[in-house]
Amino acid sequence: MPVLTNSRHEAFAQAIAKGASAVDAYVQAGYAPSRSAASRLSTNVNIERRVAELINRGADRAEVTVARVLQELSRIGFSDLRRAFDKSGRLLRPEEWDDDTAAAIASVEVVTRNIGDGEVEHVHKIKVWDKNSALEKIAKHLGMFIERVEHSGGMSLNVTSEDAEL
Incomplete structure (x- = not known):
């Protein structure tokens, strides 16, 4: 997805991708503080796609893999x-x-x-x-260690005739 044509939307997406909250990103993009407007903008499909692209691009650059x-x-x-x-x-x-x-x-x-x-x-x-x-x-x-958890104390189980019929 290319850079968003609305520069404020692009700035908002960039800030979200860097980890800012929606409200902080909204203010950084040049808008007046508004929790509800920031929330609405963060659910915009184009914003969501752009944020996902920016995050994926950052992960690719970091080249962090399990291997x-x-x-x-x-x-x-x-x-x-x-x-x-x-x-x-x-x-x-x-x-x-x-x-x-x-x-x-x-x-x-x-x-x-x-x-x-x-x-x-x-x-x-x-x-x-x-x-x-x-x-x-x-x-x-590799799963070579098995972590064991010991539980102390008793446990009781009450089974009624109604449970047995199920």
Whole structure:
């Protein structure tokens, strides 16, 4: 659906799509505050279609899908910090990390120390995202955990002859 020809209607739809209430969107579009008029305008078929289009377009841009979320959680949950280092044990530059390693590392802190005689020592502190949390979320998504709820107390059921006949 193209941009609405009525500029106030377009502004109203844009504000609704961004999460504003109908009354706030109505005022932002340049109208005087009116709860009933805002409610009526929000049910206009063209407005509804335009809001749906704007929301869908935003979701497409965000590219948030279940598969993408699971991929990112998997990168954290199954990460191997050894991939951040070369064969001699030196930390690779971040641009040399593969995508999975880069996604698993939350931050790198480099501390430079003067150890005397003009020599400098670099200490790298690497912080990774919480693997346990990522794995737990994946497991819950896969239904691997069964959450049990215990109920205490008694329960009684009274059945009358009228119930039995049904």
